[in-house]
Amino acid sequence: MQNTHPFIARTLADHELLAALDLARLNYPPANWVKTRTGPDNKPLIDVLIVGAGMCGQTAAFALLREGVRNIRIIDSKPHGKEGPWGTYARMPTLRSPKQINGPDLGIPSLTFRAWYEAQHGAEGWADLYKISRLDWLNYLLWIRRVAGIPVENNITLRSVDAEPEWICATLEQSNAQTETVYARKVVLALGREGSGDAKRLTFPSFDPETDTNLTRVFHSSDEIDFKALKGKRISILGAGASSFDNAGTALEAGATSVTMFARRPHLPQVNKSKWSVFSGFMRGYAALDTQARWRMYTYIFDEQSPPPHESVLRCEKHAGFSIRFSEPWLDMQTTTAGVNIHTSKGAYTFDTAILATGFSIDLPARQELASIRGSIALWKDHVPAEVAASHPVAARFPFLGKGFELTERVPGSKPGLERIHIFNWGSTMSHGALSSDIPGMATGALRLADNIVQTLFSEDEHLHYASLLAFEDPELAPTSYFIERDKRSSASTPE
Template sequence: MTATERRSALVQDARRAIARVSRPLENWVPEGGADHDVVVIGGGQSGLSIGFALKRAGINRFAIFDQAPEGWTNWNSTARMNTLRTPKTITGLEQGIPELTFEAFYDGLHGEGSFAKLGKIPTRDWSTYVDWFREVVEVPVTWATRLVDVASSDGFLSLTFSNARSTFGVTTRKLVLATGMGGLGRAVVPETIASLPRSLWSHTHDDINFAALAGKRIGVLGAASSAFDNAATALEQGAASADLFCRHPQLAIQRVDSKLTLITELHVTRHFIDLPEELRWRLIARGRVRGVVPEESITRAEAQAGFRLHLGHGWDRVTTDGNVVHVQTGGGTFTFDHLIAATGYDVDIHARPELARLAPHAALWRDRYVPPSGEEDAGKAAYPYLGPHFEFLERIPGAAPWLGQVHLFGYAAILNHGFHVGDISSMGSCVPRLVDGIAREFFLADTGHHLSSFVDRRETVPIDLPTDEPSSATSIAPKERRHA
């Protein structure tokens, strides 16, 4: 059997397994005048998992939009580590269906027992798996389409989209933002780098053409995982050298026993929202003071002959001379042909033009929680303060009640729902919580419709009661009860 035939067989096996545990449900949400019941922004693994869960819940009038071209995912572009950082034993995307797990997929392609031999999951194999998952669950995505505006209109959300052909609008009852790490803010680029010609620098968030950097001298600012992964990728694809600069005298190395591992455990993620605000703040704000780097990322970079690590040196001054860049540090001046900013992301809802109508009304953590003295963090204070089902809450109650129709499923939700919302480790607990919350609101909003429909369909069988006493005062012994 060829690889293509094995993959096709796996698709059919997985679909049969899905059918056994979740028969296709007729949409139970009554049509209420909107084009969609749910619109999801983001067609990556989060959006696909949410769409699959909506289908299984019988909420079928949903649509998924993604601004990227079809086939593009961060797993085949900006995710530059050789293997996932998540332990291979973490599940969740498959929603409890064994035939839909990565293990079943990998063993089906490479032979029984192949998964057991893996240390960690290769990134490219995970990318292939996500593509296969999309094929199995048959969740459609509209690609190359950007959300440009969110407004409230007649009880619905009015969304405006733009693509290469036109600008158009749709209405929906619910909106889910599943837009990843930078989806509620922007990539951070120091002004010393941002002021340079764009051809001379990249951010790790960019789709970098590493082949074009072959033979060039690369300067990398930052010391978390993406810094080492991008330096290693550049060298592996032919760069002459890669110098990585960390302003701290020591690296923050993530080992298996790291405290951050606690926050990724399934049971902690599942119940994180129930923890007191103070404990949630400390777990996230303290745990993210510095970016950490896995040991394997360091080993990978150090294996390259052109790699040099500079600890305790930030960039004091950056200047250009034609097509080269001079970086002045405490350890001297270095000359590079290209810079890579591995400087992370800011969470700033006001930086998202498509959310301009929502941002002024959304409650942030600084609006609801005052940390103890010495534990202030202006960056984390700007994170949105969300409800139990990832919904935005109003900063001033009653000022914009429509905010509850918008849900945030991404990195910026971590203070509310745990580290990392949108990552593989969060899928098993966070996706059901989101979809259950949406379904609950739909049911309660349409209670009259559902109850009348239930009564109309239900066959009733009368219960015979003794006639010698008023029925309201009758007590019937268990053996005398008659059941419909």
């Protein structure tokens, strides 16, 4: 659409110049101020290693760069453009959020999605837009990354971390299997939705994903799935959340004969209570609540669950082959060369393929990368009475994080250095609210994280900064007749 607004650029290339100008006007990025520390390999320590360059990792990096923390590395195991779900396993045409969302821009108007979109489609195009296309969101994130100069290194996987009092030792693996040991003062784990656990791959009495021989018939919704191969097939989906509908819609549009969805509940959840939490008071205030108040609020939000967006439901309902069977949990599943046999509380069925849209588990200590520190990590179950924890076992497994998303110790003093690891993914939700997962809270989260890291990087080197303060010279009066050389001045105060 032709842009007619006088203050909106005619092309994205022109808009990019404006965004660069905005960043320059904000003096971005400021000079690095962090003191160099040396690691055990006699090389300078990395100040912050960010693992995961999805939306949260890249925004955390942007927030740190904006604060002059420039000795950072940000890595992702996936190739460029494949980070996160947007171009991989997210299967909805548009975002679930309304179009008026901010986050990756960190409050800079020319970096907002709206500005990016208007530069290409005009103010009228923005007014006409219903919801943001999923792939537009991906391209927008990659655009910000480029404009803000966020230095992502792709195809590098974090394999392990260990905490020492002065640094974190991390083993990184390149795609050619070469490994590298690096030392960082801080590590931010921005590993995504599955990053504090894993995809929930269920087992049944007759099905074990570890040993099953017909695994081409069973997928988790976050797997790569060749939907074209599902043409003419009967699909079963376990779960009735947003991803269930997105996978069902994609399968039906690819020509699947039928999709039968199975839900444990008697009806779909009706209200997404986390939408309520998108206001400044909650996003800034929640983490300041005591343990009991936070537990009460978030276990309620979890219990209520979220309905799928109505667009996803309507997308499936268009197809005659779509159905949902409520109050019908799976009791058993068995794969054969001919199909997948499902036994529920109400009957037995055979399908060609099963998709488990069962979400992601929460079990941070089980993450392979954290094997060396797993016994030291405090969880919410360590902070609430046992019977309370037992009433909400999933909430109880969330890590119990500190003010800056840092890990805390189960037994204080037992693993110095643990607090150098920050969990900036879905795992922080019980401690901070959804500030490192969903789009609306992310900027608040990234700024909080950066603030906390900046404080530590500064205060740990207070003595060095004090020495810099003493050595600081600024010949402000040099052009005047009142200038005095340093060694000829009488000092007003005597430094200690």
